Amino acid sequence: MSSENRQILTTDGIPLEVSLKKAEKKNKIRAFLLVAPLLLFIIITYVFPIGDMLMRSVDDKMVTEMLPKTYKSMEKWDGKELPPEEVFKAFYIDFQKLIEEEREGKLSTQLNYTKNGFKSIIKKLRRKSKSFEEGNYKEQIMAVHRRWADVEYWRAIKRRAPAYTYQKYLKGMDMYENEKGDIVNVAEDRRIHRILWLRTLEIAFFVTVFCFLMAYPIAHLLATLPMKYSNLLMICVLLPFWTSLLVRTASWMILLQQQGIVNDFFVTIGLVTDDNRVEMMYNKTGSYVAMTQILLPFMVLPLYSVMKTISPSLMRAGKSLGGTPFVAFWKVYFPLTIPGIGAGCLLVFILAIGYYITPALVGGASGTLISNQIAFHMKSTLDWSFASAMGLMLLSGVLVIYWLYNKLVGIDNIKLG
Amino acid sequence: MSVKNDFVKFDKVDKSYDGKILVVKDLQLDIAEGEFVTMLGPSGSGKTTCLMMLAGFETPTNGEIYLDGNAISSIPPHKRGIGMVFQNYALFPHMTVYENLAFPLRVRKIPKDEADKKIDKALSMVSLQGFAQRMPGQLSGGQQQRVAVARSLVFDPQLVLMDEPLGALDKNLRESMQYEIKHIHENIGVTVVYVTHDQSEALTMSNRIAVFNDGKVQQLSSPDELYEKPVNSFVAEFIGENNTFEGEVLEISGEKCKIKLSSAEILANPISVKEKGERTTVSIRPERALINPTDKMDNIHNGKIEEVIYHGDHTRVRINLLGNSEFILKVPNSSSNLDIKLGNEIKIGWNSDDARALDPK
Numbered sequence: 001m002s003s004e005n006r007q008i009l010t011t012d013g014i015p016l017e018v019s020l021k022k023a024e025k026k027n028k029i030r031a032f033l034l035v036a037p038l039l040l041f042i043i044i045t046y047v048f049p050i051g052d053m054l055m056r057s058v059d060d061k062m063v064t065e066m067l068p069k070t071y072k073s074m075e076k077w078d079g080k081e082l083p084p085e086e087v088f089k090a091f092y093i094d095f096q097k098l099i100e101e102e103r104e105g106k107l108s109t110q111l112n113y114t115k116n117g118f119k120s121i122i123k124k125l126r127r128k129s130k131s132f133e134e135g136n137y138k139e140q141i142m143a144v145h146r147r148w149a150d151v152e153y154w155r156a157i158k159r160r161a162p163a164y165t166y167q168k169y170l171k172g173m174d175m176y177e178n179e180k181g182d183i184v185n186v187a188e189d190r191r192i193h194r195i196l197w198l199r200t201l202e203i204a205f206f207v208t209v210f211c212f213l214m215a216y217p218i219a220h221l222l223a224t225l226p227m228k229y230s231n232l233l234m235i236c237v238l239l240p241f242w243t244s245l246l247v248r249t250a251s252w253m254i255l256l257q258q259q260g261i262v263n264d265f266f267v268t269i270g271l272v273t274d275d276n277r278v279e280m281m282y283n284k285t286g287s288y289v290a291m292t293q294i295l296l297p298f299m300v301l302p303l304y305s306v307m308k309t310i311s312p313s314l315m316r317a318g319k320s321l322g323g324t325p326f327v328a329f330w331k332v333y334f335p336l337t338i339p340g341i342g343a344g345c346l347l348v349f350i351l352a353i354g355y356y357i358t359p360a361l362v363g364g365a366s367g368t369l370i371s372n373q374i375a376f377h378m379k380s381t382l383d384w385s386f387a388s389a390m391g392l393m394l395l396s397g398v399l400v401i402y403w404l405y406n407k408l409v410g411i412d413n414i415k416l417g
Numbered sequence: 418m419s420v421k422n423d424f425v426k427f428d429k430v431d432k433s434y435d436g437k438i439l440v441v442k443d444l445q446l447d448i449a450e451g452e453f454v455t456m457l458g459p460s461g462s463g464k465t466t467c468l469m470m471l472a473g474f475e476t477p478t479n480g481e482i483y484l485d486g487n488a489i490s491s492i493p494p495h496k497r498g499i500g501m502v503f504q505n506y507a508l509f510p511h512m513t514v515y516e517n518l519a520f521p522l523r524v525r526k527i528p529k530d531e532a533d534k535k536i537d538k539a540l541s542m543v544s545l546q547g548f549a550q551r552m553p554g555q556l557s558g559g560q561q562q563r564v565a566v567a568r569s570l571v572f573d574p575q576l577v578l579m580d581e582p583l584g585a586l587d588k589n590l591r592e593s594m595q596y597e598i599k600h601i602h603e604n605i606g607v608t609v610v611y612v613t614h615d616q617s618e619a620l621t622m623s624n625r626i627a628v629f630n631d632g633k634v635q636q637l638s639s640p641d642e643l644y645e646k647p648v649n650s651f652v653a654e655f656i657g658e659n660n661t662f663e664g665e666v667l668e669i670s671g672e673k674c675k676i677k678l679s680s681a682e683i684l685a686n687p688i689s690v691k692e693k694g695e696r697t698t699v700s701i702r703p704e705r706a707l708i709n710p711t712d713k714m715d716n717i718h719n720g721k722i723e724e725v726i727y728h729g730d731h732t733r734v735r736i737n738l739l740g741n742s743e744f745i746l747k748v749p750n751s752s753s754n755l756d757i758k759l760g761n762e763i764k765i766g767w768n769s770d771d772a773r774a775l776d777p778k
Contacts, residue, residue, distance in 0.1 A: 311505060311507060313503045313504070313505060313507040314507050314509060316472075316474055316494070316501075316503070316507065317501065317503055317507035317508075317509070318509075318520070319473075319474075319493075319494040319495045320472055320473075320494055320495070320497075320499060320500070320501040320578075321495075321500075321501075321520055321521035321524070321568065321569075321572070322495050322496075322498065322521050322524045322525055322572065323495055323520070323521075323524045324495050324524075325493075325495070327495075327524055328495070331509075331520070332509050335511045336510065336511055
């Protein structure tokens with residue numbers, strides 16, 4: 001007899017499951033109503049904006065919408081030779097409409113991303129097209145500039161036909177799709193993003209290692225000291241949180257600069273000569289030092305919360321059973337702190353990988369990270385779609401690390417506090 | 418091979434944590450080889466501190482501890498070779514039972530097949546065969562406890578320390594574990610120093626009991642002697658139940674003395690009183706005083722029954738006797754013919770031998 005066909009009934013004869021659902025329905029509705037405002041708030045202020053921003057990384061509708069007739073007429077064009085007259089005519093009509101709406105500048109910017117040289121010829125076309133006569137637009141447009149007679153440029157226009165694109169992602173990895181549709185690397189001297197990605201990983205990795213090495217003894221001390229002292233020490237650990245990130249970074253600038261306190265000290269004790277001061281800022285060293293200090297509490301806290309739960313009698317047991325203090329630590333204490341190490345390292349690494357203000361201020365040219373590049377495209381070039389593409393790449397990188405961690409250690413083995 | 422009477426020796430050991438208060442005062446204690454000695458006392462009496470000094474986790478402020486004739490103060494814990502069972506078992510939660518037991522053998526570099534034999538033996542000793550691959554978290558409290566005992570014995574130490582190992586278990590389990598530990602001790606003949614604040618546990622298990630109070634050993638003797646012949650009023654109070662009278666010595670002559678209470682006079686056995694006029698506390702065990710004494714007892718007084726509490730195998734009767742309204746009697750249920758009713762006046766009698774005149778409280 002299987003349990004499926006043996007339904008349990010309540011004393012009133014209603015199936016138990018139905019009765020249970022009915023009894024819990026009210027509670028469920030109430031619970032949902034309680035979280036509903038927050039849920040709504042998160043959807044409106046978090047999910048939508050981020051989703052929209054991420055969509056921009058693949059969104060390429062702008063050109064598609066600016067040249068609707070052109071793309072329609074281009075459908076039959078195989079792209080081998082110059083397009084037929086009807087394409088030129090459609091392009092002329094679309095272009096006139098853009099001039100009316102004063103959007104031809106945007107078109108030139110967009111097309112220029114795809115192929116250099118569009119800006120000037122579109123400007124020229126705008127001037128000359130006022131005096132165009134009806135009919136035979138192919139001849140007239142080609143006469144404006146010799147590039148208009150170059151099939152490469154028309155192919156470039158056609159490449160922008162799809163409403164969605166992955167070009168920004170290729171660009172983020174220093175690659176692009178060439179005229180033949182192959183994905184190739186950009187010229188060696190123009191590859192900047194790969195260096196930035198690698199540097200971001202490198203700095204995040206080493207900052208995590210430094211944080212771990214420094215936080216482990218502190219957390220251990222915090223967990224084993226009597227309450228009176230551990231509270232004071234805890235305040236010292238948390239003190240940086242009470243100061244603004246900018247102030248903390250600025251104080252590192254005061255400390256690390258060439259005429260700064262640390263260098264003065266080195267000169268005083270004779271470690272370096274006065275005209276040979278160490279460069280500790282505007283390079284990787286600056287990023288390492290400042291980021292390690294700022295992210296240290298994020299490592300200390302998870303470690304502390306795990307260490308606090310480890311009974312001191314475990315170490316004693318290890319020693320009384322004959323383990324040297326090191327063996328007792330390595331075989332007993334250390335394995336038990338792994339959940340805290342995992343949590344701390346993951347936290348610090350993820351924070352470090354997206355760090356922005358500190359590297360911008362003390363990192364200089366060789367200490368900036370990918371997030372500085374994202375900010376640069378957000379603020380200066382206004383290429384938001386590229387910025388959001390890199391943002392998404394960063395996010396997926398973090399997710400990959402998370403996945404790897406889950407494979408290696410197991411995510412339920414993590415303990416944040 | 419002769420048995421050493423001072424296998425473990427505390428020699429004039431003092432211990433202070435803060436330089437102001439002595440937690441252990443001038444401790445002088447010898448433990449023989451193969452003995453089961455319990456340190457019993459209320460919390461804060463210094464018994465656990467003594468154990469920790471023996472294990473090497475605390476250092477004596479003064480004095481020296483000897484293990485098998487060697488001073489051990491300068492030997493670190495991991496070289497002392499002392500097995501230890503901790504209050505909350507201290508099993509390594511990330512290791513299986515097997516790995517927990519293998520830990521002391523691995524650090525001693527014992528070959529695997531030999532280690533496996535020892536582990537099997539230790540597990541069968543605590544009847545936990547087949548549990549080797551479990552994690553400690555999957556075991557019940559009693560099983561964890563037994564693993565802890567097995568782990569402390571697996572590397573054949575000469576001395577095992579147990580720090581309130583049964584404190585976290587429920588009553589029935591605690592009792593059965595008491596017998597189990599006692600039997601293990603009897604079978605393998607290891608020396609055990611056991612710390613507890615539970616007097617019945619101490620009485621059940623030990624060869625000798627050291628009663629601690631205020632950093633000092635109040636009495637060190639076998640369980641029966643401790644119960645029957647406490648040497649001071651603290652021990653009398655702490656071990657078992659006790660009826661007391663406060664009074665003053667009127668006369669003293671050899672084995673007997675006369676004590677003047679507030680309203681009467683009683684005869685008692687002078688233990689720690691020497692001369693007339695001394696204040697004293699007289700202690701009588703509840704089962705030594707009888708209702709309606711038939712044989713000739715030298716103390717017979719009238720009392721009024723204030724409370725009757727049924728306890729199954731016996732009945733506890735609270736009597737107002739000679740100004741003490743907390744006088745407790747234990748009446749076995751077989752003597753149901755006695756007329757025990759609330760408010761009745763009855764005769765109570767005891768031998769002066771069982772009324773021990775101790776130091777005043």
